[in-house]
Amino acid sequence: MNIEKKLSALSTRIQYTRDIFGNKPRPELEAFANEIADFPEKYRDAGEDRAIRAIESLDQRLSTLETAMDAQLTAMDKVRIVRHPQRVCLKDILENVYDNYTEIGGQDEHSLDPGMLIARAYITRRKGKRIINQPVMVVGQEKGHGQEFRNGGSIKPWGNSKALKYMKVAAREQIPIHTYVNTPGSYPIEDFPGAAQQIAENIYEMAGLDVPIIAIFSEGGSGGAEAIGMADKRLMLSHGYYSVISPEGAAAIEGRIKGSERAPAELIESCALAQRITAQDNLKNGYIDEIIQEPALGARADHFDFYKQVRDQVVRATDEVTLSVRSIRFLRKAALRLFSKNADIIVRWSLSEKARERLVNRRYRKYRRLAQNAYKDNRTVLDKLTATSTGIVSSTASLIQYGLIKPFKQGIARVIEETTDEIHVVTGKVDSLFRCTLKKFGVKSNCDRLKEMELTGLSRAEEDKHVIESDTGYVSPQALADREVTCPHADKRGCLDIWARDLYTDFAGVCPNCGYNFPMEYQWYLHHIFDKDSVREFNRDIASGNPTGFPNFEQRVAAAKEKTGLQSSCLTFNASLEGIRLTCATLVANFRGGSVGAAEGEKFIRALELAQTKHQPFLAYVHGTAGIRIQEGVNGLIQMPRCTMAVRRYIEEGGLYIVLYDTNSYAGPVASFLGCSPYQYAVRSSRLGFAGPGVIKETTGLEIPPDYHNCFKALSRGHIQGVWSRKDIRKNLHHALLTIGGRNLYYR
Known part of the structure; x- marks a missing residue:
């Protein structure tokens, strides 16, 4: 046995243990280190057998000490390990x-x-x-x-x-x-x-x-x-x-x-x-x-x-x-x-x-099944029974309508289409011969005259039938301030100051000169995007809590509930847009930055399941999110795969899943159940990405440019598919519902 090599190994183990416990004083460890340091001098004149036995004894004692110290490890000690x-x-x-x-x-x-x-x-x-x-x-x-x-x-x-x-x-x-x-x-x-x-x-x-x-x-x-x-x-x-x-x-x-x-x-x-x-x-x-x-x-x-x-x-x-x-x-x-x-x-x-x-x-x-005990379900027994019975009725109606009636109708329609196509082939040839005969004698049919007028006549502007202007009754609190608002781009683009009432009412928070979108309340979205009086909230009483017992966090959650009137940062509801029924989930920035915990994840999943049952398109409107709620620990983190799996199941069943980002959206939700949507859009002037500027600087040491998380940057790399002005959200959403969708096109 090489005595010096063995002593070096023991010293390495002691230094490793010091590293694990950080700056915490460990007198027993230091005493052991001193004993190893004195070993060469102490056993200099001793025989080799005696020195080997002494080293073996030290090894056993150090192993015993390590076992004892292992039982005292804190969570942070394990992080250092x-x-x-x-x-x-x-x-x-x-x-x-x-x-x-x-x-x-x-x-x-x-x-x-x-x-x-x-x-x-x-x-x-x-x-x-x-x-x-x-x-x-x-x-x-x-x-x-x-x-x-x-x-x-x-x-x-x-x-x-x-x-x-x-x-x-x-x-x-x-x-x-x-x-x-x-x-x-x-x-x-x-x-x-x-x-x-x-x-x-x-x-x-x-x-x-x-x-x-x-x-x-x-x-x-x-x-x-x-x-x-x-x-x-x-x-x-x-x-x-x-x-x-x-x-x-x-x-x-x-x-x-x-x-x-x-x-x-x-x-x-x-x-x-x-x-x-x-x-x-x-x-x-x-x-x-x-x-x-x-x-x-x-x-x-x-x-x-x-x-x-x-x-x-x-x-x-x-x-x-x-x-x-x-x-x-x-x-x-x-x-x-x-x-x-x-x-x-x-x-x-x-x-x-x-x-x-x-x-x-x-x-x-x-x-x-995960995280079922990490949120508060404040619904009454009657509410739970009503939700269960409604689910059964919806599932049964869905089975009858989409499992029995719709396939039968599709089969009949397919036979009619194929028969019609065959008839058109025959009649088309006859019609072509008839037209050729007329042309030989210089006679034009009415159909030919109409086509000629379409090509040479003047066009007329038609009103957009899909945009409905109505008094929603909602006025932004920002509009009540007796002041002028300066656009952030005024110096570069020459934007004039705007009277607050005009900006937050007639202009929908959009600068009339450069198109900058000022932040607006989520209530504006609820009242201006959907058909009047069509919003019906559900699962309101599934509430955020403090599943880890994080110090002083219960009071902060309670303060957020009192301030916003919400029970969590996720608002789920049914609504209609130009008569099209859809299911929506909104992450509200006012509630703890729109962060996601167990309650928010559960509500999001239930909304997806309801949309799948009712065969409705699903809209996730992100008023703002700061990511996963850190105080809930893994109870929040596990919502990333949980919600993503629910999204996948919904999409695989033919559902249409659209995500719309507003203000600032970062971290876990964007890196999972929001970011996996094939149809993602952002309100102009919004910012989105994986980590905020401060986090990037802290973890990488890099200074990032001011527009690093700009929505147009996300558009250029393919993360989102379009950037919308707030004024156009209703029109663009309706257009999207009419042109894109899953295999079954639930909303038609």
Whole structure:
């Protein structure tokens, strides 16, 4: 045994432990460090056998100390563990968990995004003389051990695009996907395709991949985690964390820290604890399915027993997902019971077509059940019974109208159309011969004269029948101020000052010179866009709460409810526009910045389900959103995949889903259930993207230009499909309803 090498290893372990506990004083650790420092002098004249025994004793004592200190870890200590350079990384797992692998999509720094690692791997399983090689697609964020080109596992949009590409390859080849989530968050960049844009696409597409997906979380940071985190089975390392925002970010928001200031360590520790970010917290709340136990103070590269445990649990999870959708229900349960008793059973991971359908449906149901206890349902028993009975009636009526009557009508109409087309072919030839005969004798038919008039006559302007001007009875409070308003572009474009009453009434908040759209209240939208007296709100009494028990947050939510008169930042209602009935969900900026938590997500999903039942188009109007509500922790973050799955199900059933952004829209909602819409529009002068200017500067150190999040920038990179003036919203929405839609065109 090399004594110096052993002493160096012990010193490294002590320094690692110091790093984990930050600046907290640990007298027992320092005493141990002093003992190691004095060891060469103390045992200089001792025999080698005695020195070796002494070192072995030190090793055992340090292991005991590490175990004792492991039990004292706080949430922030675990955050420091997953960020430590010695932390086990994806390359270590590929080398020690899988039997063989080939890295694809680039290699090390020679890659589109080195932080995203893709590998085609094999797991070899032996049963007696039988050897079975089971292929999997491994996708994950790679930090590396000090490899700066990995960008700390912070993935750029094209890295997430690469991950999605190969997950689709796995679905095409019908092999399971293992994703390893180890990221502090996605890199907040809006170059094409844009961080929010790509994460939304990843979540949407993963919801429909018809192969088993297993996710293993180490560091799950916000939207970066959700980009590859949707799975049928979610495992988490015991010292990992999964959170809507980093503890430092939460502390900066809570402490209103600005510029180069740093949040106090006590506040950071408090936020880490309050957000419920640990594996144990997430297991309790149901956001992960199992915990993979790590060695004391976290898994490092040389913990080989840990890799065996990861392999066993990952294989078992894949087997369980496969068995859960295979064969008939009775045999499936029997197989699962047998599997729990016999760990050596080999399960084939291939699935039949019906099993793949069950897998996708089961995934939807899994996420639909999450976060059910994280919001307040203040509806009375009568309200709940009324909602249930209304749902049953609507479902029955929908089944009769769209499942029976409509297909019958379509069949009859198809026969009539085909017959008419055949008749037109015959009569068209006869008509053509008749016209030719008339032309030979110089005679013009009435039809020819009409066509000639259309080509040579003067056109007449017709009134737009679709624009209805009416007195809605709503006047913006901003119009009551006796003042003049200056346009922000006055210096550049020569805009004159506008009287507030004129600006916020006749001009609808739009500068008559340059077209700048001043912010307006969401009530203006409700009263001016939809038909008069057609708005009918539902699920009003599903209310925001404080599911994590975040300090002093209950009072802030109560203050928002009192100020706005709303129970959450999401307003759901039915309305009509030019007689077309549609279902709407509005994120209101006045309520906690339009942030989304468990209540908002639940209301959004219920509105989508109602739109699907009633066969109505769905409009998401974003008056403004600051992202996911950080005080609700993963209860808020999980709404990203939950709502996106509901959107996907609605669209796949033929629904028309339109999103309209106003004012400022950022972060989680834009990077999921809003950003996945094929039809997204923005009100002129609005701003949207993944992260605000302050967050980008803090995380990247980059100064961004003032127009970085401008809606026209989003239009130029394809995130949205159009920019509208507020004056034209009603007309443009009606036009969209008449020209675009899903397969079934519900609104017609």
